[in-house]
Amino acid sequence: MEVTTQPDTKVIIKEFLQKRIGQDISFTDEEDIFKLGLVNSLFALELVVFLETTFKISIENEDLNLENFSTVNNLGAFILKKKDR
Amino acid sequence: MNLELTADQKAFREECRHFAQTALQPYANDYDKQGAIPRELIGQLAAQGYLGVTIPAEYGGRGMDQVSYGILNEAIGRACSSTRSLITVHSSLTAETILRWGTKEQKDKWLPLLAQGTKLAAFGLSEPGAGSDTSNIQTAYQKQADGFLLNGVKKWITFAQIADLYVIVARGANGITAFLVERNTPGLRIQPLDGILGTRASLLAEIHLTDCLIPAENVLGREGWGLQQIVNTALDNGRYSVACGSLGIARACLEDSIQYTRNRNLFGSLLKDHQLTKQKITNMVTEVKAASLLCLNAGYLRDKKDPDSIIQTTLAKYYASRIANTIASDAVQLHGAMGCHDSLSIQRYFRDAKVMEIIEGSTEIQQILIADHSVASLSSIL
Numbered sequence: 001m002e003v004t005t006q007p008d009t010k011v012i013i014k015e016f017l018q019k020r021i022g023q024d025i026s027f028t029d030e031e032d033i034f035k036l037g038l039v040n041s042l043f044a045l046e047l048v049v050f051l052e053t054t055f056k057i058s059i060e061n062e063d064l065n066l067e068n069f070s071t072v073n074n075l076g077a078f079i080l081k082k083k084d085r
Numbered sequence: 086m087n088l089e090l091t092a093d094q095k096a097f098r099e100e101c102r103h104f105a106q107t108a109l110q111p112y113a114n115d116y117d118k119q120g121a122i123p124r125e126l127i128g129q130l131a132a133q134g135y136l137g138v139t140i141p142a143e144y145g146g147r148g149m150d151q152v153s154y155g156i157l158n159e160a161i162g163r164a165c166s167s168t169r170s171l172i173t174v175h176s177s178l179t180a181e182t183i184l185r186w187g188t189k190e191q192k193d194k195w196l197p198l199l200a201q202g203t204k205l206a207a208f209g210l211s212e213p214g215a216g217s218d219t220s221n222i223q224t225a226y227q228k229q230a231d232g233f234l235l236n237g238v239k240k241w242i243t244f245a246q247i248a249d250l251y252v253i254v255a256r257g258a259n260g261i262t263a264f265l266v267e268r269n270t271p272g273l274r275i276q277p278l279d280g281i282l283g284t285r286a287s288l289l290a291e292i293h294l295t296d297c298l299i300p301a302e303n304v305l306g307r308e309g310w311g312l313q314q315i316v317n318t319a320l321d322n323g324r325y326s327v328a329c330g331s332l333g334i335a336r337a338c339l340e341d342s343i344q345y346t347r348n349r350n351l352f353g354s355l356l357k358d359h360q361l362t363k364q365k366i367t368n369m370v371t372e373v374k375a376a377s378l379l380c381l382n383a384g385y386l387r388d389k390k391d392p393d394s395i396i397q398t399t400l401a402k403y404y405a406s407r408i409a410n411t412i413a414s415d416a417v418q419l420h421g422a423m424g425c426h427d428s429l430s431i432q433r434y435f436r437d438a439k440v441m442e443i444i445e446g447s448t449e450i451q452q453i454l455i456a457d458h459s460v461a462s463l464s465s466i467l
Contacts, residue, residue, distance in 0.1 A: 019462045019465060041454070042317065042396065042458075045317040046395050049390055053390045053392065061314075064307040
């Protein structure tokens with residue numbers, strides 16, 4: 001799937017997060033899903049695999065900054081930045 | 086999912102089964118009694134390429150897929166869980182994790198050596214006071230001008246007695262971090278452990294680290310991301326290997342039980358013709374088939390790099406390790422006194438099966454993960 005715009009990217013990301021966290025749990029695009037305690041110990045690994053597979057990017061050690069992954073907005077920005085490189 | 090193996094996968098399965106039946110099975114009980122697998126066997130595994138099955142050919146591995154890797158683990162696990170444990174810690178926990186997160190220099194240095202079996206690797210996570218609770222590890226690192234100083238004790242480390250390279254997970258100012266630590270590091274001491282219930286030939290040891298100075302370039306992954314990045318990746322890899330190894334134990338118990346009941350007379354008829362035997366065999370077959378499908382499903386999703394592969398691998402490990410225990414218990418029961426004696430392999434399978442429920446995330450840890458995923462999103466499980 002080719003993703004070129006941030007809104008599309010954020011929709012896809014939100015869909016994945018909602019599936020992992022639970023459809024009945026609401027959170028905004030600005031809220032930190034880690035600080036809210038919404039994810040378990042497998043989540044970080046699942047998120048990395050999801051981002052790499054869905055957006056055809058490679059996540060490297062230097063990308064592992066919690067801020068990149070903490071909110072829907074930050075994840076969207078991170079994907080755009082990776083695809084621009 | 087296509088349940089049919091490819092021609093290459095079928096050929097590899099025959100190769101692995103032949104190796105296990107001829108080079109491993111006849112000697113596995115002796116290894117268990119001796120508390121060690123021999124160097125000659127490790128050389129044979131290396132020569133077959135079984136220590137680097139999933140490592141790309143450019144690093145000297147066989148460059149095979151995850152389904153094939155599962156086939157290897159089932160075949161080796163069917164014959165000798167201690168030998169399968171070597172493949173788990175060497176390939177799944179360490180080599181595959183270096184492949185995923187290592188720097189170019191780390192990959193270039195270690196992957197050819199590991200894939201060829203020139204060097205062996207082990208994974209140092211557990212400690213005397215930290216098993217399932219990995220966040221409680223006490224082994225400490227301190228940043229120095231010329232690297233990192235490590236102090237602490239690792240316990241229950243599979244194949245640590247003979248490994249050349251250890252991944253050591255430690256706690257420091259920036260959080261939990263993983264390090265590549267070579268055996269010849271000054272201050273590193275190996276204390277062999279014996280008296281273990283199962284996988285007795287897996288050369289367990291404690292690793293004592295006293296002021297071990299580790300070069301900065303030996304940090305594996307990002308500093309402070311040891312648990313989320315390195316341990317989670319390693320355990321996910323390891324769970325797949327243990328799931329398929331557990332399936333191997335279950336299959337061994339089933340096959341040996343069928344063979345035994347075909348020949349054992351009881352109350353004037355063969356054991357296989359008793360109704361209670363038929364019940365046991367039916368349950369065993371169904372459970373082996375179900376575990377086989379879960380392992381194949383996990384392998385298929387891992388090859389697709391599907392994010393659901395992680396929870397599906399957990400599910401496969403949970404189920405396969407549990408049914409290995411119930412099937413091994415039934416196999417002992419069917420064999421009667423013979424099942425309790427070390428002249429047969431059944432007692433070894435029974436002891437080895439229990440270990441499968443503890444390593445790479447205990448049954449209880451898997452239950453927490455699977456239940457949480459199921460409540461959040463049943464569709465990612467079913």
